[in-house]
Every structure is written in structure tokens, then in C-alpha cells.
């Protein structure tokens with residue numbers, strides 16, 4: 001992996017080669033390259049600035065370890081810092097005992113929220129855990145139908161009360177149903193809009209207050225690039241998230257959104273979506289994402 005990075009940053013490294021110390025002067029060009037790479041990967045500008053400042057501080061004056069070239073050492077500092085910012089290790093979905101564990105899904109329409117709800121249920125089923133999906137998007141009958149169809153496909157029950165009921169009521173009754181059935185995880189799919197609006201936020205906050213979820217997962221489309229940062233900030237400030245799922249990582253996104261989401265909310269990305277199929281969900285690993293971002 002470091003070989004690929006070396007090639008990519010070839011010109012920048014020239015300034016570091018042959019030095020026995022990484023100094024302020026010779027690290028500047030390399031830092032510019034890192035900044036460019038992160039922006040190309042669609043990380044948020046402020047997030048990138050903070051990151052580069054941190055790397056700059058760590059790199060300058062770092063004694064060059066014998067047997068390691070300064071450029072290799074610099075790459076390692078950048079890589080380690082990326083992994084560190086993204087949380088070092090995978091953070092699994094919470095599980096409370098006795099259950100049910102309550103998971104609230106949040107996000108804009110079209111990001112893959114409903115698909116991720118089903119993907120998560122399948123992921124749990126593979127671990128011999130049981131789930132109940134709850135459909136609260138009463139504004140789009142198609143969204144309820146979609147969840148029911150997905151539920152059938154993965155053989156996981158779906159609770160809904162049609163489109164005339166109140167979303168908070170649906171969530172509460174769904175939770176009751178899960179308790180009665182002894183299901184260990186309830187995943188509540190919520191309404192998304194094309195853009196953030198106060199009605200959506202208000203409703204989400206009410207559902208959250210009512211069901212007191214153990215997890216609030218923000219579903220973020222990795223292809224939205226810079227927008228991911230604003231979205232995370234707003235949802236985290238107004239609702240409070242406990243983690244995120246980064247979808248559409250099978251596309252050509254380099255995943256800078258992962259850095260933004262983590263840096264802005266301080267909460268871990270728990271999974272990535274890597275396709276339209278229900279099986280296409282993977283745990284999030286900071287090391288893999290760091291390689292991809294620097295790619």
C-alpha cells in the first residue's frame with residue numbers, strides 16, 4: 001500500500017529525500033499534496049485544514065528512524081493520523097441485554113436508508129439475532145411497500161400501520177410488538193426528505209424522545225461529498241447521532257465523507273453500503289478507509 005502512495009506523492013517526496021529530519025520547509029510541499037488528496041476524496045475543507053495542521057505538527061521535527069526514508073516516514077504519519085481520526089478500530093452495533101435494542105435510522109431521502117435498514121436486519125440474522133423492522137415513513141406509501149418487500153426477501157417481519165397513523169405512534173407500537181415477540185433488535189426506518197427541513201427534524205426528535213433508542217444511525221451517501229459534512233453537523237446538533245452508515249461505497253467515491261462524518265460528530269461509522277443488494281453491507285474498518293482515501 002505504501003508503494004502506491006509513494007508513487008502518487010512522488011514529486012512531493014523529493015523535498016523530503018536525503019534529509020535526516022522532516023523540517024518545516026521540506027514538509028510544505030508534501031502537506032500540500034496530502035491536502036489535495038483529501039479534498040479530491042471529498043473530505044470537508046475545514047476538516048482537511050484541521051487534519052493537515054495536526055499532521056504538520058506531528059511530522060515536523062520527527063527524528064527520521066534509521067533504515068526508513070523520510071518520505072516513507074511521512075506517509076506513515078499521515079496514514080496513522082487518518083486511522084486515528086476515523087477511530088482506530090471497528091465499532092460494532094450496540095446490543096443491550098435484555099433487549100430489545102432500539103435502532104433509529106435517520107437521513108435524507110435517496111441516501112439508501114430503507115435499504116440499509118434491511119441490510120442491517122440481514123446482518124443481525126446472520127449472527128443468529130432477530131429483528132423487527134418498523135415503517136414510519138407515512139408520507140410515501142412506496143417507502144412502506146419497499147420495506148415490506150425487503151422484509152419478505154430477507155425473511156424479517158415488518159411492522160406498519162399504513163399511511164394514516166402518526167409516526168411516533170407507529171414507532172411506539174412497533175416497539176411494543178418487538179417486546180411481545182421477544183425480538184432482540186428493533187430497527188425503525190424514518191421519513192427522509194430531499195433536503196433537511198424542520199418538519200422532518202421535529203418528527204425525528206419526537207420519535208427519538210418516545211422510543212429512547214440505543215443507536216441513532218445517520219445514513220450518509222458517500223457520493224454527496226461535501227454535503228455529508230453539513231448533513232452530519234445538522235443531524236448531530238439537532239438529533240444527536242451515535243453512529244453512521246456510509247452508503248454507495250461501491251461507486252467511485254474515495255470516501256472522504258468518512259473523515260468528515262467522524263471528525264464533525266465524533267461518532268463512529270459502523271458500516272458501509274457497497275451495493276444495492278441486501279447482502280451489500282460491510283463493517284467499517286478505519287485502516288481500509290484510510291488507504292482508500294489516500295489511494
Ligand code: GDP
Pocket residue numbers: 107108109110111112113114115116146192247248249250251272273274275276280
Ligand atoms: P432512502 O430513500 O434513503 O430510503 O433510499 P433507498 O433505500 O430507497 O435507496 C435509494 C437508492 O439507492 C435505491 O436505488 C437503492 O438501491 C440505492 N442504494 C442504496 N444503498 C446503496 C449502496 O450501498 N450502493 C448502491 N450502488 N446503491 C445503493
